[in-house]
Amino acid sequence: MTKFTHALTRLPGEDFAAGLTCAAEGPPDLELALAQHAAYRDALRRAGIEVTTLEAQPAHPDATFIEDTAVLAERMTVVTRPGAPSRLGETASVAARLRALRGEVREIRAPGTLDGGDVCQAESHFFVGVSARTNAEGARQFREIIEAAGYTMSAVDIRALPSLLHLKSGIAYLGERRLLVVADLPIAGEFAAFERIEVCAAESYAANCVRVNERVLVAAGYPRTEAALRACGYSPLTVDVSEFRKMDGGLSCLSLRF
DSSP: OOOOOEEEEEOOOTTGGGSOOOOOSOOOOHHHHHHHHHHHHHHHHHTTOEEEEEOOOTTOTTTTOGGGGEEEETTEEEEOBOSSGGGGGGHHHHHHHHHHHHSOOEEOOTTOOBOGGGEEEETTEEEEEEOSSSOHHHHHHHHHHHHHTTOEEEEEEOTTOTTOSSGGGSEEEEETTEEEEETTSOOOGGGGGSEEEEEOGGGGGGGOOEEETTEEEEETTOHHHHHHHHHTTOOEEEEOOHHHHTTTOOTGGGOEEO
């Protein structure tokens, strides 16, 4: 399992409630979102990593979901091309910061689209969701980049599952060749090589958890999922992200970890 030492996050801005969402849970409370974001950053630090926080990005209310702008692995850095046109302006500042931190950066080009939330790394293999935000051309470009870096990839078509905005809305890699998955995720052939912990339908939001070194960050309020993680020997660290859920975001969306 990758040892993480750093994370990039971005604060939600004054226009956070104007972002894209299909949720029907009402508008987010910005003051509470800022407090939850601070608690999230603290959880990352408790998991042993240094956190750099970027300021909110005016006119880009979804920019706090920074994971969608890049994919980071030991041997490569890829800046994405988000599938929602309103998010295209989010990547330039992230790309500049990543070049300063990590050197060479590869980019997804038009007409390809790729959201980082559709990319799940499991050791040297990547599962990439073809979704409403990531198209086949974006997945093809990503495959070309990662195979040149010595990784492998399989595409998972989730377009028939409206409950999943991104692939990682329904899957998380926990290490030890173990996946946490929602019940209705299509089981690609490559999934068969992994042990799977199934999240019950009532707690499907909790599938978007994050393994960070020796801890697993999991959304607060999902006791069955937390118990399943503990039963497998993991050490869950619960974080309340209710205001980000209102904007279709989850735990993984809020940081780029490397």
